[in-house]
Amino acid sequence: xxxxxxxxxxRQIMDAQEMQRSLSxxxxxxxxxxxxxxxxxxxxxxTRGVILSQRLxxxxxxxxxxxxxxxxxxxxxxxxxxxxxxxxxxxxxxxxVDVQGKNVVxxxxxxFTGRTIRAALDALSDLGRxxxxxxxILVDRGHRELPIRADYVGKNxxxxxxxxxxxxxxxxxxxxxxxxxxxxxxxx
Amino acid sequence: xxxxxxxxxxxxxxxxxxxxxxxxxxxRRNVLDLDDFSAEEIASVLDDTSAMxxxxxxxxxxxxxxxxxxxVTMFYESSTRTRISFEEAGKVLSADVINMSSSGSSVDKxxxxxxxxxxxxxxxxxxxxxxxxxxxxxYLLARxxxxxxxxxxxxxxxxxxxxxxxxxxxxxEKLGNLQGARVVIVGDVLxxxxxxxxxxxLTRMGxxxxxxxxxxxxxxxxxxxxxxxxxxxxxxxVEVDTDLDRAIEGxxxxxxxxxxxxxxxxxxxxxxxxxxxxxxxxxxxxxRARTGALVMHPGPMNEGVxxxxxxxxxxxxxxxxxxxxxxxxxxxLLYRLCAGRGNRMGxxx
Numbered sequence: 174x175x176x177x178x179x180x181x182x183x184r185q186i187m188d189a190q191e192m193q194r195s196l197s198x199x200x201x202x203x204x205x206x207x208x209x210x211x212x213x214x215x216x217x218x219x220t221r222g223v224i225l226s227q228r229l230x231x232x233x234x235x236x237x238x239x240x241x242x243x244x245x246x247x248x249x250x251x252x253x254x255x256x257x258x259x260x261x262x263x264x265x266x267x268x269x270v271d272v273q274g275k276n277v278v279x280x281x282x283x284x285f286t287g288r289t290i291r292a293a294l295d296a297l298s299d300l301g302r303x304x305x306x307x308x309x310i311l312v313d314r315g316h317r318e319l320p321i322r323a324d325y326v327g328k329n330x331x332x333x334x335x336x337x338x339x340x341x342x343x344x345x346x347x348x349x350x351x352x353x354x355x356x357x358x359x360x361x
Numbered sequence: 362x363x364x365x366x367x368x369x370x371x372x373x374x375x376x377x378x379x380x381x382x383x384x385x386x387x388x389r390r391n392v393l394d395l396d397d398f399s400a401e402e403i404a405s406v407l408d409d410t411s412a413m414x415x416x417x418x419x420x421x422x423x424x425x426x427x428x429x430x431x432x433v434t435m436f437y438e439s440s441t442r443t444r445i446s447f448e449e450a451g452k453v454l455s456a457d458v459i460n461m462s463s464s465g466s467s468v469d470k471x472x473x474x475x476x477x478x479x480x481x482x483x484x485x486x487x488x489x490x491x492x493x494x495x496x497x498x499x500y501l502l503a504r505x506x507x508x509x510x511x512x513x514x515x516x517x518x519x520x521x522x523x524x525x526x527x528x529x530x531x532x533x534e535k536l537g538n539l540q541g542a543r544v545v546i547v548g549d550v551l552x553x554x555x556x557x558x559x560x561x562x563l564t565r566m567g568x569x570x571x572x573x574x575x576x577x578x579x580x581x582x583x584x585x586x587x588x589x590x591x592x593x594x595x596x597x598x599v600e601v602d603t604d605l606d607r608a609i610e611g612x613x614x615x616x617x618x619x620x621x622x623x624x625x626x627x628x629x630x631x632x633x634x635x636x637x638x639x640x641x642x643x644x645x646x647x648x649r650a651r652t653g654a655l656v657m658h659p660g661p662m663n664e665g666v667x668x669x670x671x672x673x674x675x676x677x678x679x680x681x682x683x684x685x686x687x688x689x690x691x692x693x694l695l696y697r698l699c700a701g702r703g704n705r706m707g708x709x710x
Contacts, residue, residue, distance in 0.1 A: 247412060250424040255700050262405060263412035
Protein backbone atom coordinates (compact mmCIF):
# COMPACT_ATOMS: atom_id res chain seq x y z
CA UNK A 174 0.00 0.00 0.00
CA UNK A 175 1.47 3.30 -0.95
CA UNK A 176 -0.04 6.58 0.04
CA UNK A 177 1.37 9.77 -1.30
CA UNK A 178 1.25 12.48 1.30
CA UNK A 179 2.10 16.11 0.65
CA UNK A 180 5.83 15.36 0.69
CA UNK A 181 6.12 12.25 2.78
CA UNK A 182 5.49 8.79 1.52
CA UNK A 183 4.51 5.99 3.79
CA ARG A 184 3.81 2.32 3.35
CA GLN A 185 2.46 -0.32 5.66
CA ILE A 186 4.72 -3.26 6.44
CA MET A 187 2.63 -5.05 9.07
CA ASP A 188 -1.08 -4.98 9.77
CA ALA A 189 -2.85 -5.69 13.06
CA GLN A 190 -3.18 -9.41 12.37
CA GLU A 191 0.46 -9.85 11.39
CA MET A 192 1.51 -8.03 14.55
CA GLN A 193 -0.68 -10.31 16.62
CA ARG A 194 0.78 -13.41 14.99
CA SER A 195 4.33 -12.19 15.55
CA LEU A 196 3.63 -11.53 19.20
CA SER A 197 2.14 -15.03 19.57
CA UNK A 198 5.18 -16.61 17.98
CA UNK A 199 7.57 -14.55 20.12
CA UNK A 200 5.66 -15.58 23.26
CA UNK A 201 6.07 -19.25 22.26
CA UNK A 202 9.76 -18.75 21.54
CA UNK A 203 10.30 -17.08 24.91
CA UNK A 204 8.60 -20.00 26.65
CA UNK A 205 10.60 -22.52 24.65
CA UNK A 206 13.96 -20.92 25.27
CA UNK A 207 13.35 -20.27 28.97
CA UNK A 208 11.51 -23.55 29.60
CA UNK A 209 8.36 -21.97 31.00
CA UNK A 210 7.80 -18.88 33.10
CA UNK A 211 10.03 -19.97 36.02
CA UNK A 212 12.41 -17.06 36.55
CA UNK A 213 11.09 -14.95 33.71
CA UNK A 214 10.50 -11.17 33.93
CA UNK A 215 9.21 -9.18 30.95
CA UNK A 216 10.63 -5.67 30.96
CA UNK A 217 9.01 -3.13 28.64
CA UNK A 218 10.95 -0.04 27.59
CA UNK A 219 8.79 3.11 27.71
CA THR A 220 6.46 3.78 25.95
CA ARG A 221 5.54 1.21 23.31
CA GLY A 222 7.76 -1.52 24.72
CA VAL A 223 5.64 -1.44 27.88
CA ILE A 224 2.45 -2.09 25.90
CA LEU A 225 4.09 -4.83 23.83
CA SER A 226 5.40 -6.50 27.00
CA GLN A 227 1.85 -6.54 28.39
CA ARG A 228 0.61 -8.22 25.23
CA LEU A 229 3.41 -10.79 25.36
CA UNK A 230 2.52 -11.35 29.02
CA UNK A 231 -1.13 -11.98 28.10
CA UNK A 232 -0.08 -14.48 25.42
CA UNK A 233 2.21 -16.31 27.83
CA UNK A 234 -0.59 -16.47 30.38
CA UNK A 235 -2.88 -17.94 27.72
CA UNK A 236 -0.37 -20.55 26.51
CA UNK A 237 1.10 -21.55 29.85
CA UNK A 238 -1.62 -20.79 32.39
CA UNK A 239 0.72 -18.79 34.63
CA UNK A 240 1.92 -15.22 34.53
CA UNK A 241 5.40 -13.81 34.14
CA UNK A 242 5.94 -10.61 36.16
CA UNK A 243 5.95 -7.38 34.12
CA UNK A 244 8.26 -4.41 34.71
CA UNK A 245 8.68 -0.98 33.11
CA UNK A 246 11.97 0.69 32.33
CA UNK A 247 12.60 4.32 31.40
CA UNK A 248 16.00 4.84 29.84
CA UNK A 249 16.12 8.62 29.53
CA UNK A 250 18.40 9.00 32.55
CA UNK A 251 20.88 6.66 30.82
CA UNK A 252 21.04 8.18 27.34
CA UNK A 253 24.38 9.01 25.76
CA UNK A 254 22.87 11.82 23.70
CA UNK A 255 21.25 13.94 26.41
CA UNK A 256 23.18 17.02 25.31
CA UNK A 257 21.69 16.81 21.86
CA UNK A 258 18.09 16.49 22.97
CA UNK A 259 15.61 18.70 24.66
CA UNK A 260 14.91 17.08 27.98
CA UNK A 261 12.69 14.13 27.15
CA UNK A 262 10.03 13.30 29.76
CA UNK A 263 11.18 10.75 32.28
CA UNK A 264 8.65 8.21 33.47
CA UNK A 265 9.06 6.16 36.60
CA UNK A 266 10.81 2.82 36.32
CA UNK A 267 8.58 0.19 37.90
CA UNK A 268 10.16 -3.03 39.00
CA UNK A 269 7.79 -5.11 41.11
CA VAL A 270 10.25 -8.00 41.52
CA ASP A 271 13.91 -8.27 42.44
CA VAL A 272 15.88 -8.53 39.22
CA GLN A 273 18.58 -10.63 40.95
CA GLY A 274 19.01 -14.03 39.29
CA LYS A 275 16.09 -13.58 36.88
CA ASN A 276 15.85 -14.26 33.16
CA VAL A 277 14.98 -10.81 31.90
CA VAL A 278 13.40 -10.28 28.49
CA UNK A 279 13.69 -6.65 27.39
CA UNK A 280 10.86 -5.66 25.07
CA UNK A 281 10.85 -2.73 22.64
CA UNK A 282 9.08 -1.86 19.42
CA UNK A 283 11.92 -1.06 16.99
CA UNK A 284 15.60 -2.04 17.05
CA PHE A 285 17.70 0.52 15.17
CA THR A 286 21.09 1.82 16.30
CA GLY A 287 21.09 -0.25 19.47
CA ARG A 288 21.68 2.79 21.67
CA THR A 289 18.37 2.50 23.49
CA ILE A 290 19.16 -1.10 24.35
CA ARG A 291 22.64 -0.10 25.53
CA ALA A 292 20.99 2.44 27.85
CA ALA A 293 18.46 -0.16 28.98
CA LEU A 294 21.26 -2.61 29.87
CA ASP A 295 22.90 0.10 31.99
CA ALA A 296 19.59 0.94 33.66
CA LEU A 297 18.99 -2.74 34.35
CA SER A 298 22.39 -3.33 35.90
CA ASP A 299 21.77 -0.42 38.29
CA LEU A 300 18.78 -2.36 39.60
CA GLY A 301 20.66 -5.61 40.23
CA ARG A 302 22.29 -8.56 38.49
CA UNK A 303 19.95 -10.60 36.30
CA UNK A 304 21.05 -14.14 35.40
CA UNK A 305 20.43 -13.51 31.74
CA UNK A 306 19.12 -10.69 29.56
CA UNK A 307 17.34 -11.39 26.29
CA UNK A 308 15.84 -8.96 23.79
CA UNK A 309 12.46 -9.14 22.06
CA ILE A 310 11.74 -6.67 19.25
CA LEU A 311 8.75 -6.24 16.98
CA VAL A 312 10.71 -4.72 14.07
CA ASP A 313 14.45 -4.91 13.41
CA ARG A 314 15.30 -2.24 10.87
CA GLY A 315 19.10 -2.68 10.84
CA HIS A 316 21.76 0.10 10.94
CA ARG A 317 23.27 -0.99 14.25
CA GLU A 318 25.91 1.30 15.73
CA LEU A 319 26.69 -1.03 18.64
CA PRO A 320 27.29 -4.79 18.91
CA ILE A 321 23.72 -5.59 19.97
CA ARG A 322 21.32 -8.16 18.50
CA ALA A 323 17.79 -9.33 19.29
CA ASP A 324 16.89 -12.85 20.50
CA TYR A 325 13.30 -12.62 19.27
CA VAL A 326 12.32 -10.60 16.20
CA GLY A 327 8.82 -10.02 14.85
CA LYS A 328 9.96 -8.90 11.42
CA ASN A 329 13.27 -7.97 9.83
CA UNK A 330 12.82 -4.94 7.60
CA UNK A 331 15.60 -3.54 5.42
CA UNK A 332 15.39 0.26 5.56
CA UNK A 333 17.36 3.27 4.46
CA UNK A 334 18.50 5.96 6.88
CA UNK A 335 16.14 8.24 5.06
CA UNK A 336 13.17 6.32 6.44
CA UNK A 337 11.49 6.09 9.80
CA UNK A 338 9.76 2.98 11.12
CA UNK A 339 6.67 3.67 13.17
CA UNK A 340 4.94 1.06 15.27
CA UNK A 341 1.40 2.26 15.92
CA UNK A 342 -0.55 0.73 18.77
CA UNK A 343 -4.20 1.28 19.55
CA UNK A 344 -3.40 2.38 23.13
CA UNK A 345 -1.04 5.19 22.11
CA UNK A 346 -1.73 5.92 18.47
CA UNK A 347 -5.34 4.97 17.85
CA UNK A 348 -4.42 2.56 15.07
CA UNK A 349 -2.70 -0.79 14.89
CA UNK A 350 0.04 -1.31 12.29
CA UNK A 351 3.67 -0.78 11.39
CA UNK A 352 4.53 1.76 8.71
CA UNK A 353 7.64 3.07 7.03
CA UNK A 354 7.69 6.80 6.45
CA UNK A 355 10.01 8.33 3.90
CA UNK A 356 11.41 11.46 5.53
CA UNK A 357 12.28 12.86 2.13
CA UNK A 358 15.56 14.42 3.22
CA UNK A 359 18.98 14.02 1.73
CA UNK A 360 21.54 11.99 3.60
CA UNK A 361 24.93 13.57 3.85
CA UNK B 362 2.06 46.87 35.25
CA UNK B 363 0.64 45.50 38.43
CA UNK B 364 3.06 42.66 39.01
CA UNK B 365 6.33 44.48 38.78
CA UNK B 366 5.10 47.27 41.05
CA UNK B 367 3.70 44.81 43.48
CA UNK B 368 6.73 42.60 43.55
CA UNK B 369 9.05 45.42 44.47
CA UNK B 370 9.02 45.56 48.18
CA UNK B 371 10.81 48.85 48.32
CA UNK B 372 13.46 47.78 50.79
CA UNK B 373 15.57 45.45 48.72
CA UNK B 374 14.03 44.48 45.46
CA UNK B 375 16.20 45.86 42.67
CA UNK B 376 13.57 45.56 40.01
CA UNK B 377 13.83 41.82 39.78
CA UNK B 378 10.77 41.09 37.65
CA UNK B 379 11.53 43.80 35.08
CA UNK B 380 14.12 41.59 33.43
CA UNK B 381 12.06 39.29 31.36
CA UNK B 382 14.04 36.10 31.06
CA UNK B 383 11.07 34.04 30.09
CA UNK B 384 12.09 31.42 27.57
CA UNK B 385 9.86 28.91 25.84
CA UNK B 386 9.35 26.00 28.19
CA UNK B 387 11.09 23.64 25.81
CA UNK B 388 14.32 25.52 26.15
CA ARG B 389 14.38 26.68 29.74
CA ARG B 390 17.72 28.09 30.75
CA ASN B 391 17.09 29.51 34.21
CA VAL B 392 14.77 28.89 37.12
CA LEU B 393 14.33 32.29 38.77
CA ASP B 394 10.71 32.25 39.92
CA LEU B 395 7.53 30.45 38.95
CA ASP B 396 5.99 33.52 37.29
CA ASP B 397 7.34 32.42 33.89
CA PHE B 398 6.20 28.78 34.24
CA SER B 399 3.01 27.72 32.49
CA ALA B 400 0.70 25.19 34.10
CA GLU B 401 1.89 22.65 31.49
CA GLU B 402 5.52 23.19 32.31
CA ILE B 403 4.88 22.88 36.04
CA ALA B 404 2.95 19.66 35.42
CA SER B 405 5.77 18.19 33.36
CA VAL B 406 8.36 19.08 36.03
CA LEU B 407 6.15 17.34 38.59
CA ASP B 408 5.84 14.29 36.30
CA ASP B 409 9.62 14.07 35.97
CA THR B 410 9.82 14.43 39.74
CA SER B 411 7.94 11.17 40.27
CA ALA B 412 10.53 9.38 38.12
CA MET B 413 13.24 10.93 40.31
CA UNK B 414 11.45 9.76 43.47
CA UNK B 415 11.77 6.20 42.11
CA UNK B 416 15.54 6.67 41.69
CA UNK B 417 15.81 7.91 45.29
CA UNK B 418 14.02 4.79 46.54
CA UNK B 419 16.56 2.42 44.96
CA UNK B 420 19.17 0.54 46.98
CA UNK B 421 21.87 2.31 45.00
CA UNK B 422 20.64 5.78 44.26
CA UNK B 423 22.83 6.91 41.42
CA UNK B 424 22.17 7.40 37.73
CA UNK B 425 24.75 8.57 35.16
CA UNK B 426 22.57 11.27 33.57
CA UNK B 427 24.63 14.39 34.31
CA UNK B 428 28.11 12.91 34.17
CA UNK B 429 30.61 15.60 33.33
CA UNK B 430 28.31 18.50 34.29
CA UNK B 431 29.41 20.91 36.99
CA UNK B 432 26.96 22.46 39.44
CA VAL B 433 28.11 25.14 41.87
CA THR B 434 26.02 26.11 44.87
CA MET B 435 26.71 29.70 45.96
CA PHE B 436 25.12 30.44 49.29
CA TYR B 437 25.38 33.98 50.59
CA GLU B 438 22.90 33.15 53.32
CA SER B 439 22.73 30.20 55.70
CA SER B 440 20.75 27.13 54.74
CA THR B 441 20.67 23.47 55.63
CA ARG B 442 17.97 21.73 53.68
CA THR B 443 18.06 23.67 50.43
CA ARG B 444 21.81 23.44 50.06
CA ILE B 445 22.12 19.77 51.01
CA SER B 446 19.12 19.01 48.86
CA PHE B 447 20.69 20.57 45.76
CA GLU B 448 23.96 18.86 46.51
CA GLU B 449 22.30 15.48 46.87
CA ALA B 450 20.19 16.04 43.74
CA GLY B 451 23.30 16.82 41.67
CA LYS B 452 25.26 13.90 43.07
CA VAL B 453 22.51 11.33 42.53
CA LEU B 454 22.47 12.43 38.88
CA SER B 455 26.30 12.08 38.76
CA ALA B 456 27.01 15.80 38.27
CA ASP B 457 30.04 17.21 40.04
CA VAL B 458 28.77 19.53 42.75
CA ILE B 459 30.97 22.21 44.23
CA ASN B 460 29.83 24.19 47.24
CA MET B 461 30.86 27.79 47.65
CA SER B 462 29.95 29.94 50.59
CA SER B 463 30.58 33.63 51.04
CA SER B 464 32.94 33.10 53.95
CA GLY B 465 36.24 31.51 53.02
CA SER B 466 35.91 32.58 49.36
CA SER B 467 37.02 35.70 47.53
CA VAL B 468 33.74 37.28 48.66
CA ASP B 469 35.67 37.86 51.91
CA LYS B 470 38.15 39.91 49.92
CA UNK B 471 35.36 42.04 48.54
CA UNK B 472 34.81 40.36 45.17
CA UNK B 473 31.49 41.39 43.69
CA UNK B 474 28.73 38.93 42.95
CA UNK B 475 29.10 39.61 39.25
CA UNK B 476 32.85 38.98 39.20
CA UNK B 477 32.40 35.79 41.18
CA UNK B 478 29.81 34.72 38.63
CA UNK B 479 32.07 35.58 35.68
CA UNK B 480 34.85 33.57 37.28
CA UNK B 481 32.59 30.54 37.58
CA UNK B 482 31.46 30.96 33.98
CA UNK B 483 35.07 31.11 32.80
CA UNK B 484 35.70 27.85 34.63
CA UNK B 485 32.99 26.17 32.56
CA UNK B 486 30.43 25.70 35.28
CA UNK B 487 27.09 24.53 33.85
CA UNK B 488 24.64 25.43 36.61
CA UNK B 489 24.92 28.00 39.39
CA UNK B 490 22.54 27.61 42.29
CA UNK B 491 22.41 30.86 44.22
CA UNK B 492 20.91 32.00 47.48
CA UNK B 493 21.35 35.66 48.24
CA UNK B 494 19.97 38.08 50.83
CA UNK B 495 19.14 40.62 48.10
CA UNK B 496 16.05 40.16 45.95
CA UNK B 497 16.99 40.02 42.29
CA UNK B 498 20.57 38.79 42.70
CA UNK B 499 19.91 35.62 40.64
CA TYR B 500 18.42 37.81 37.86
CA LEU B 501 21.67 39.76 37.66
CA LEU B 502 23.64 36.54 37.17
CA ALA B 503 21.14 35.19 34.66
CA ARG B 504 21.41 38.37 32.61
CA UNK B 505 25.18 38.65 32.71
CA UNK B 506 26.19 34.99 32.38
CA UNK B 507 24.85 33.71 29.05
CA UNK B 508 26.66 30.39 29.26
CA UNK B 509 25.43 29.37 32.68
CA UNK B 510 22.04 28.18 33.91
CA UNK B 511 21.01 30.02 37.07
CA UNK B 512 18.76 28.50 39.70
CA UNK B 513 17.31 30.73 42.39
CA UNK B 514 17.57 29.00 45.76
CA UNK B 515 16.03 31.97 47.56
CA UNK B 516 16.63 35.69 46.96
CA UNK B 517 15.79 38.20 49.67
CA UNK B 518 12.06 38.52 50.11
CA UNK B 519 11.39 37.80 46.47
CA UNK B 520 11.22 34.15 45.42
CA UNK B 521 12.09 30.56 46.23
CA UNK B 522 10.83 28.64 43.20
CA UNK B 523 12.30 25.21 44.00
CA UNK B 524 10.59 25.21 47.41
CA UNK B 525 7.32 26.12 45.74
CA UNK B 526 7.69 23.28 43.23
CA UNK B 527 8.32 20.75 45.99
CA UNK B 528 5.27 22.09 47.82
CA UNK B 529 3.20 21.65 44.65
CA UNK B 530 4.54 18.14 44.15
CA UNK B 531 3.76 17.14 47.74
CA UNK B 532 0.22 18.50 47.46
CA UNK B 533 -0.39 16.84 44.09
CA GLU B 534 0.83 13.48 45.39
CA LYS B 535 -1.47 13.65 48.40
CA LEU B 536 -4.52 15.33 46.90
CA GLY B 537 -4.29 13.94 43.37
CA ASN B 538 -5.09 17.29 41.80
CA LEU B 539 -4.46 20.91 42.67
CA GLN B 540 -7.37 22.30 40.68
CA GLY B 541 -9.87 23.74 43.14
CA ALA B 542 -7.91 22.72 46.24
CA ARG B 543 -8.25 25.18 49.14
CA VAL B 544 -4.77 26.07 50.38
CA VAL B 545 -4.45 28.26 53.47
CA ILE B 546 -1.08 29.93 54.02
CA VAL B 547 -0.72 31.22 57.56
CA GLY B 548 1.67 33.69 59.12
CA ASP B 549 4.32 36.06 57.89
CA VAL B 550 3.41 36.06 54.21
CA LEU B 551 4.82 39.56 53.79
CA UNK B 552 8.42 38.49 54.41
CA UNK B 553 8.11 35.02 52.91
CA UNK B 554 9.75 34.34 49.56
CA UNK B 555 8.36 30.81 49.80
CA UNK B 556 4.80 32.11 49.99
CA UNK B 557 5.38 34.44 47.04
CA UNK B 558 6.57 31.64 44.79
CA UNK B 559 3.84 29.35 46.13
CA UNK B 560 1.29 31.97 45.13
CA UNK B 561 2.48 31.90 41.52
CA UNK B 562 2.58 28.12 41.39
CA LEU B 563 -0.70 27.48 43.19
CA THR B 564 -2.69 30.01 41.20
CA ARG B 565 -1.24 28.67 37.92
CA MET B 566 -2.37 25.18 38.89
CA GLY B 567 -5.88 26.40 39.72
CA UNK B 568 -5.79 26.15 43.51
CA UNK B 569 -7.79 28.54 45.70
CA UNK B 570 -5.34 30.34 47.94
CA UNK B 571 -6.30 31.96 51.24
CA UNK B 572 -3.74 34.01 53.18
CA UNK B 573 -4.17 34.41 56.92
CA UNK B 574 -2.22 36.21 59.65
CA UNK B 575 -1.92 39.67 61.20
CA UNK B 576 -2.81 42.44 58.73
CA UNK B 577 0.68 43.87 59.18
CA UNK B 578 2.14 40.65 57.73
CA UNK B 579 -0.19 40.31 54.73
CA UNK B 580 1.37 41.20 51.35
CA UNK B 581 -1.31 43.71 50.47
CA UNK B 582 1.00 45.32 47.90
CA UNK B 583 1.19 42.02 46.06
CA UNK B 584 -2.56 41.85 45.92
CA UNK B 585 -2.95 45.30 44.45
CA UNK B 586 -2.78 47.47 47.57
CA UNK B 587 -5.64 49.93 47.60
CA UNK B 588 -6.53 49.16 44.01
CA UNK B 589 -8.45 46.13 42.96
CA UNK B 590 -6.40 43.73 40.87
CA UNK B 591 -7.40 43.32 37.29
CA UNK B 592 -9.72 40.34 36.97
CA UNK B 593 -7.27 38.60 34.65
CA UNK B 594 -4.41 38.87 37.13
CA UNK B 595 -3.41 35.47 38.54
CA UNK B 596 -3.70 36.81 42.10
CA UNK B 597 -7.13 38.36 41.60
CA UNK B 598 -8.85 35.40 43.26
CA VAL B 599 -6.47 35.17 46.23
CA GLU B 600 -8.37 35.74 49.48
CA VAL B 601 -7.08 37.37 52.64
CA ASP B 602 -8.78 36.49 55.91
CA THR B 603 -7.13 37.57 59.13
CA ASP B 604 -9.43 35.30 61.13
CA LEU B 605 -7.64 31.95 60.94
CA ASP B 606 -10.56 29.98 62.42
CA ARG B 607 -12.71 31.15 59.56
CA ALA B 608 -10.01 30.84 56.89
CA ILE B 609 -9.17 27.26 57.78
CA GLU B 610 -12.77 26.10 57.30
CA GLY B 611 -12.82 23.36 54.65
CA UNK B 612 -9.11 23.67 53.83
CA UNK B 613 -7.32 20.88 51.96
CA UNK B 614 -3.88 22.17 52.92
CA UNK B 615 -2.73 24.35 55.81
CA UNK B 616 0.75 25.74 55.42
CA UNK B 617 2.36 27.50 58.37
CA UNK B 618 5.21 29.92 57.67
CA UNK B 619 8.16 30.60 59.93
CA UNK B 620 7.73 33.62 62.16
CA UNK B 621 11.08 35.33 62.19
CA UNK B 622 11.81 36.65 65.66
CA UNK B 623 13.12 39.94 64.22
CA UNK B 624 9.55 40.78 63.16
CA UNK B 625 8.52 41.32 66.73
CA UNK B 626 11.04 44.10 67.16
CA UNK B 627 10.00 45.51 63.80
CA UNK B 628 6.59 46.43 65.20
CA UNK B 629 4.73 43.95 63.04
CA UNK B 630 3.27 42.05 66.00
CA UNK B 631 1.57 43.20 69.16
CA UNK B 632 3.13 40.34 71.13
CA UNK B 633 4.26 36.81 70.54
CA UNK B 634 1.58 35.56 72.91
CA UNK B 635 -1.14 37.19 70.90
CA UNK B 636 0.29 35.80 67.68
CA UNK B 637 0.32 32.30 69.13
CA UNK B 638 -3.22 32.65 70.43
CA UNK B 639 -4.66 33.83 67.15
CA UNK B 640 -2.53 32.30 64.42
CA UNK B 641 -0.76 29.21 65.69
CA UNK B 642 -1.80 26.19 63.64
CA UNK B 643 -3.06 23.71 66.24
CA UNK B 644 -4.97 20.45 66.31
CA UNK B 645 -8.12 22.28 67.44
CA UNK B 646 -7.94 24.61 64.49
CA UNK B 647 -7.12 21.82 62.05
CA UNK B 648 -10.34 20.09 63.10
CA ARG B 649 -12.16 22.80 61.12
CA ALA B 650 -10.35 21.86 57.92
CA ARG B 651 -11.41 19.05 55.64
CA THR B 652 -10.82 15.57 57.10
CA GLY B 653 -7.38 14.42 56.06
CA ALA B 654 -6.13 17.95 55.36
CA LEU B 655 -2.37 18.25 55.01
CA VAL B 656 -0.17 20.25 57.35
CA MET B 657 2.88 21.75 55.67
CA HIS B 658 5.78 23.99 56.66
CA PRO B 659 8.74 25.07 54.53
CA GLY B 660 11.11 24.87 57.54
CA PRO B 661 12.96 25.66 59.64
CA MET B 662 10.14 25.51 62.20
CA ASN B 663 9.63 27.39 65.43
CA GLU B 664 7.59 24.71 67.12
CA GLY B 665 5.21 26.21 69.63
CA VAL B 666 5.07 29.51 67.71
CA UNK B 667 3.56 29.21 64.23
CA UNK B 668 2.78 25.51 64.62
CA UNK B 669 2.11 23.32 67.65
CA UNK B 670 4.64 20.57 68.32
CA UNK B 671 1.94 17.90 68.33
CA UNK B 672 0.82 18.92 64.86
CA UNK B 673 4.31 19.33 63.41
CA UNK B 674 5.04 15.68 64.12
CA UNK B 675 1.49 14.35 63.92
CA UNK B 676 -0.24 12.17 61.36
CA UNK B 677 -1.44 15.07 59.18
CA UNK B 678 2.02 16.51 58.82
CA UNK B 679 3.82 16.02 55.49
CA UNK B 680 6.73 18.21 56.54
CA UNK B 681 9.30 15.41 56.27
CA UNK B 682 7.95 14.33 52.90
CA UNK B 683 8.40 17.89 51.73
CA UNK B 684 12.11 17.53 52.46
CA UNK B 685 12.39 14.17 50.64
CA UNK B 686 10.47 15.51 47.65
CA UNK B 687 12.76 18.54 47.60
CA UNK B 688 15.65 16.39 46.42
CA UNK B 689 13.56 14.83 43.63
CA UNK B 690 12.21 18.18 42.41
CA UNK B 691 15.73 19.61 42.24
CA UNK B 692 16.88 16.54 40.29
CA UNK B 693 14.07 17.11 37.81
CA LEU B 694 15.12 20.76 37.39
CA LEU B 695 18.83 20.04 36.99
CA TYR B 696 17.97 17.37 34.40
CA ARG B 697 15.81 19.85 32.52
CA LEU B 698 18.44 22.60 32.52
CA CYS B 699 21.31 20.34 31.45
CA ALA B 700 19.56 18.34 28.73
CA GLY B 701 19.81 19.60 25.20
CA ARG B 702 22.97 21.63 25.69
CA GLY B 703 26.47 20.86 24.61
CA ASN B 704 29.62 21.71 26.53
CA ARG B 705 29.69 25.46 26.40
CA MET B 706 33.43 25.73 26.83
CA GLY B 707 33.84 23.93 23.53
CA UNK B 708 31.16 25.95 21.79
CA UNK B 709 31.46 29.20 19.96
CA UNK B 710 35.20 29.29 19.48
